[in-house]
Amino acid sequence: MSELLTPSQTVGPYFAMRLPWADGPFVVPEGAPGAITIIGRLYDGAGNVIPDGLIETWQADPDGRFAHPDDPRGPVPGGYKAFRGFGRAQTELDGSFKIVTLKPGPLPFGDGQVEAPHIDVSVFARGMLDRSVTRIYFPDEAELNEADPVLRAVPAQRRSTLIAAAVADGLLRFDVRMQGDQETVFFDL
Amino acid sequence: MTVSEQRAPGRGLVVPETGELALPTYAKPGPGNHPPLDYPGYKSTALRHPKQPLVLLPHRLTEVTGPLLGDSLITMQDADLTTQHAGEPQGQRIIVFGQVRDSGGRPVPDTLIEIWQTNAAGRYRHSREHHPAPLDPNFDGIGRAITDAGGRYRFVTIQPGSYPWGNHYNAWRPAHIHFSLFGRAFTQRLVTQMYFQGDPLLAYDPIYQSVPDEKARERMVGQFSLEDTQPEWALAYKFDIVLRGREASVFEEAHA
Numbered sequence: 001m002s003e004l005l006t007p008s009q010t011v012g013p014y015f016a017m018r019l020p021w022a023d024g025p026f027v028v029p030e031g032a033p034g035a036i037t038i039i040g041r042l043y044d045g046a047g048n049v050i051p052d053g054l055i056e057t058w059q060a061d062p063d064g065r066f067a068h069p070d071d072p073r074g075p076v077p078g079g080y081k082a083f084r085g086f087g088r089a090q091t092e093l094d095g096s097f098k099i100v101t102l103k104p105g106p107l108p109f110g111d112g113q114v115e116a117p118h119i120d121v122s123v124f125a126r127g128m129l130d131r132s133v134t135r136i137y138f139p140d141e142a143e144l145n146e147a148d149p150v151l152r153a154v155p156a157q158r159r160s161t162l163i164a165a166a167v168a169d170g171l172l173r174f175d176v177r178m179q180g181d182q183e184t185v186f187f188d189l
Numbered sequence: 190m191t192v193s194e195q196r197a198p199g200r201g202l203v204v205p206e207t208g209e210l211a212l213p214t215y216a217k218p219g220p221g222n223h224p225p226l227d228y229p230g231y232k233s234t235a236l237r238h239p240k241q242p243l244v245l246l247p248h249r250l251t252e253v254t255g256p257l258l259g260d261s262l263i264t265m266q267d268a269d270l271t272t273q274h275a276g277e278p279q280g281q282r283i284i285v286f287g288q289v290r291d292s293g294g295r296p297v298p299d300t301l302i303e304i305w306q307t308n309a310a311g312r313y314r315h316s317r318e319h320h321p322a323p324l325d326p327n328f329d330g331i332g333r334a335i336t337d338a339g340g341r342y343r344f345v346t347i348q349p350g351s352y353p354w355g356n357h358y359n360a361w362r363p364a365h366i367h368f369s370l371f372g373r374a375f376t377q378r379l380v381t382q383m384y385f386q387g388d389p390l391l392a393y394d395p396i397y398q399s400v401p402d403e404k405a406r407e408r409m410v411g412q413f414s415l416e417d418t419q420p421e422w423a424l425a426y427k428f429d430i431v432l433r434g435r436e437a438s439v440f441e442e443a444h445a
Contacts, residue, residue, distance in 0.1 A: 002216065002292045002293065002434065003290075003292045003293075003294065003431050003434075004219070004222055004292075004402070004404055004405045004408055004431065005218050005219075005222050005223070005292055005379075005405065005408070005431050005432065005433060006379060006381050006405075006408045006409060006429075006430045006431045006432070007222060007223050007224060007381060007400040007405050007406065007408065007409060008223050008224060008379060008380060008381055009224070009367075009380065009381045009382040009396060009397075009409070010231075010380075010396060011367065011369075011380050012367065012382075013315075013317060013318075014305065014313045014315040014317075014318060014367075015305065015367065015369075015380075016315065017305045017313060017314060017315050017329070017330065017331050018303050018304065018305035018331040018332075018333075018367070018369070019303060019305075019369060021262075044236040044237050045235070045236035045237070045240070046236050048236075050237070052317075056378075058251065058254075058255060058256060058375050059251065060250065060251060064250075066250060066251075066254040067257075068254035068255065068257060068373075070212060070213060070250075070253045070254050070373075070374065071210075071250055071254055072210060073210070084256065085254075085256060086255075086256035086258070107249065107250050107251065108210065108250070109249055110209065110210075110249075115249060115250075115251075118251065120251045120252065120375055122375075122378060124380060125237060126233055126237075127231070127233030127234050127235075127236070127237035127238075128226065128234070128237050128238070129223075129224035129225070129226060129228060129231065129234060129396070129399050130223050130224060130226060131378065131380065132226070132238075132239055133246065135246075149247075150244075150246060150247070153244055153245065154244050158241070178236065178237050178238065178239060179236065179238075179239065179240050183239060183240060183241050184239075185241070185244055186239040186241075186243050186244070187243055187244050187245070187246035188243035188244065188245050188246060189246050189248075189252065189375075189376055
């Protein structure tokens with residue numbers, strides 16, 4: 001038995017009435033030990049910023065684990081109490097967004113393979129009838145990135161669109177481009 | 190003991206013999222179930238859809254888990270949009286209720302639902318909204334609820350209005366309520382809109398019509414229910430929401 005799904009529709013221009021939360025961008029509280037900040041901008045196909053977008057992130061904790069019944073390992077006891085795993089940020093008038101989080105750990109993938117540390121990202125906006133899904137990888141994980149089974153499935157010349165740039169200590173940049181020469185890689189989930 | 194004997198339906202587990210993780214995967218939507226990202230009838234899609242081919246993302250730990258956001262976000266008034274101010278809002282009081290389940294028919298419990306909508310006059314409470322219809326000081330048009338153990342939810346609100354938009358000449362959105370749902374996994378995340386049975390504007394709305402499969406489209410239409418209508422008080426609309434369901438399991442090593 002398999003029912004039809006409720007179809008996706010756009011978040012439209014007015015989602016900011018409800019969806020942004022005051023602590024949305026803070027996967028961990030600002031100033032938490034080991035916190036990193038990821039900044040970026042969302043661009044449309046004309047190279048203009050998208051000022052009415054919503055970015056959501058979901059990720060493992062620094063041990064590569066999830067507080068969720070489908071990760072049967074669960075978090076390491078005494079692990080990361082203030083860590084929510086989930087982040088939500090609306091884009092500002094200049095298309096910018098910011099997420100404060102902890103760097104996730106590597107994850108078991110099966111067959112002895114390992115997934116490099118990554119953050120799953122959903123992009124929503126007016127003009128998007130469904131979300132677009134991408135991933136953030138980390139620039140200081142060259143070796144694990146090289147072996148990552150998901151990155152390896154991405155055409156080599158496009159992989160760099162998925163790897164955040166180091167800006168300063170604890171500060172990374174990840175821009176999202178919906179179209180164009182540097183179009184971000186999006187996934188079929 | 191075999192894996193199938195140990196595993197609660199659809200739950201991940203560690204297989205003792207191998208130390209691998211058995212994870213659920215989620216069924217792909219059928220063709221035409223979701224709208225295309227590039228839909229010329231809705232002009233704003235033109236510059237906001239990916240043009241390169243999508244890359245297949247296997248369902249692994251990050252995809253089969255998701256935020257389980259509990260009641261800490263919710264207050265009593267959140268599910269009743271008519272009692273968030275000192276006075277009562279203008280308009281037709283309605284009850285919007287239903288069940289969240291997956292495509293295998295399993296209820297989705299304890300999942301956050303967030304809604305937003307216009308007031309009775311078709312006006313959103315938003316700084317960038319310029320439709321010349323009155324705001325209602327007693328109506329914000331935003332709500333939250335958590336599904337119960339059976340996946341059920343219930344909002345009390347006001348029948349939203351229709352409003353014009355700039356997509357094409359004489360374009361009007363059919364009355365709708367925006368719904369945002371998490372489900373239990375990243376794969377199940379859904380943002381949709383609930384429409385109203387019998388709305389003549391549905392036939393002309395490119396956002397509604399963007400869903401190719403007519404039967405899937407109808408899933409977005411709340412159905413009037415006389416049985417659930419409360420005498421002398423409020424009309425009721427039933428809106429069940431179906432998220433992606435689980436299929437087989439894959440195995441992963443627990444100790445990377």
